[in-house]
Amino acid sequence: MKIFNIRIKRPSFSIKRWILLPLVIAAVITLWFMPIEGLNVVQQRTVAIFAYAALMWMFEIIPAWATSVSTIVMLLFAISDKGFTNPDMGNLVSHKDLMAAFADPTIMLFLGGFVLAIAASKVGLDLYLARVLLKPFGTKPKFVLLGFLVLISVMSMFMSNTATAAMMLAFLAPVIKTLPPDGGGRMSLAMAIPIAANIGGLGTPIGTPPNAIAIGQLSKPIEIMDEATGEVLNSFEGTHIGFGAWMMRMVPVVIVMIVFAWFLLRYLYPFKAEKIEIKIEGDVKKDWHFWVVTITFLGTILLWMTGELTKLNSNIIALLPFAIYAVLGIFTRDDFAKIDWHVLWMVAGGFALGTALNKTGLANVMVNAVPFGEWSPIVVLVIAGLIGWILSNFIANSSAANLLVPILAVVGVQMGSSLAAFGGVTTLLVCVAASTSFAMLFPISTPPNAIACSTGLIKTNEMMKVGLIIGLTGIALSYGVLLLFPF
Numbered sequence: 001m002k003i004f005n006i007r008i009k010r011p012s013f014s015i016k017r018w019i020l021l022p023l024v025i026a027a028v029i030t031l032w033f034m035p036i037e038g039l040n041v042v043q044q045r046t047v048a049i050f051a052y053a054a055l056m057w058m059f060e061i062i063p064a065w066a067t068s069v070s071t072i073v074m075l076l077f078a079i080s081d082k083g084f085t086n087p088d089m090g091n092l093v094s095h096k097d098l099m100a101a102f103a104d105p106t107i108m109l110f111l112g113g114f115v116l117a118i119a120a121s122k123v124g125l126d127l128y129l130a131r132v133l134l135k136p137f138g139t140k141p142k143f144v145l146l147g148f149l150v151l152i153s154v155m156s157m158f159m160s161n162t163a164t165a166a167m168m169l170a171f172l173a174p175v176i177k178t179l180p181p182d183g184g185g186r187m188s189l190a191m192a193i194p195i196a197a198n199i200g201g202l203g204t205p206i207g208t209p210p211n212a213i214a215i216g217q218l219s220k221p222i223e224i225m226d227e228a229t230g231e232v233l234n235s236f237e238g239t240h241i242g243f244g245a246w247m248m249r250m251v252p253v254v255i256v257m258i259v260f261a262w263f264l265l266r267y268l269y270p271f272k273a274e275k276i277e278i279k280i281e282g283d284v285k286k287d288w289h290f291w292v293v294t295i296t297f298l299g300t301i302l303l304w305m306t307g308e309l310t311k312l313n314s315n316i317i318a319l320l321p322f323a324i325y326a327v328l329g330i331f332t333r334d335d336f337a338k339i340d341w342h343v344l345w346m347v348a349g350g351f352a353l354g355t356a357l358n359k360t361g362l363a364n365v366m367v368n369a370v371p372f373g374e375w376s377p378i379v380v381l382v383i384a385g386l387i388g389w390i391l392s393n394f395i396a397n398s399s400a401a402n403l404l405v406p407i408l409a410v411v412g413v414q415m416g417s418s419l420a421a422f423g424g425v426t427t428l429l430v431c432v433a434a435s436t437s438f439a440m441l442f443p444i445s446t447p448p449n450a451i452a453c454s455t456g457l458i459k460t461n462e463m464m465k466v467g468l469i470i471g472l473t474g475i476a477l478s479y480g481v482l483l484l485f486p487f
Contacts, residue, residue: 075356112300152168153197193448206318208398214429
């Protein structure tokens with residue numbers, strides 16, 4: 001029996017290119033030139049570019065990172081102070097502010113996380129941790145399942161959840177083959193991969209891009225102004241969410257959800273085997289490289305978690321291992337090719353789009369058109385989270401966050417004191433980021449889902465059932481924690 005022979009089919013590029021792309025272009029051109037009441041030229045161009053980014057991210061006509069890069073370039077030429085513009089068109093955006101998206105401090109945080117993961121994999125620290133962390137769980141199937149849920153979730157906090165899922169599937173492949181085909185053990189272990197990888201990413205700011213997108217947006221000030229008088233109605237000075245502060249709230253959510261998933265999988269797909277042997281192949285040479293990487297890895301995490309005490313910024317700490325590994329020759333020129341640059345550029349596109357929406361005043365106009373201030377803050381929180389969750393089940397969660405976070409940031413600021421009682425704009429954006437991490441209904445929802453489905457062991461209806469239960473439970477738990485313990 002071949003276990004890994006199924007690929008998730010997506011619409012071919014030719015279909016997207018010849019059918020969807022012309023529709024996107026037509027929509028963008030219409031929005032660019034059709035007069036829209038109440039908008040100046042710069043704001044109307046921003047609407048057109050926002051529509052371009054939204055449609056391209058949703059339909060995945062080109063890679064998400066390519067959409068982000070092209071969006072930034074379009075913004076530079078269309079609405080910046082150094083583009084094809086003049087002051088009479090409206091509030092022009094500084095080209096430096098737009099280009100700064102490529103080197104936003106949050107991008108540096110993610111870069112540091114990638115370097116840590118690459119170095120850990122290079123010296124075999126990931127293999128060593130897998131062996132050490134799985135050993136206490138023994139050979140009983142139910143505890144082996146718990147061990148893999150814990151291991152995958154912990155590794156996904158600091159590594160790409162896609163890379164973690166792929167690596168864990170390689171470890172599980174021989175184990176799955178030994179289990180009885182008529183029992184639920186194969187399904188439990190296969191399903192544990194995407195569940196733990198997606199949930200684990202919620203635990204740290206670098207675990208998944210939506211976390212970084214929310215944190216990056218929250219670091220920027222926002223003002224809501226009266227269009228007629230120019231008076232500032234509501235404002236948000238920006239806030240820094242530390243690594244430790246994030247983990248204090250989100251790691252408990254991860255722990256509870258992993259335990260919940262453990263009981264759920266055992267209930268739905270019980271094991272028939274009485275014993276499972278886990279063998280993780282691969283040599284780990286404990287030379288000085290290994291110990292430098294290990295000590296630096298642990299030291300960086302410790303500094304991140306104690307940032308509230310040391311007053312060190314998480315983004316600055318992220319560059320420490322980069323410097324150490326580079327100077328000692330552990331991270332070399334060839335290792336730059338292993339960095340997920342596409343993720344960094346994809347996140348940068350969202351930051352640039354947020355800057356454009358705010359600096360041009362378009363976000364003000366969009367939000368003022370809907371009386372959010374009259375809505376119940378709980379309703380806004382719930383609707384925002386559900387939209388993020390639903391959207392992320394069909395498009396990349398980072399793309400969903402890039403689209404929603406800039407607009408919801410202004411919504412939260414406009415609501416002012418009514419939302420402040422529930423944690424303000426910070427709770428709103430973090431809730432949305434958390435909701436996207438629980439989007440796992442379909443094989444296309446996340447890369448770990450697709451990897452698990454490639455085993456041929458998981459039926460789509462089973463993934464939908466588990467994904468629905470895990471998703472709604474996780475969202476409810478995240479909201480509860482954030483409302484009880486706001487940042």
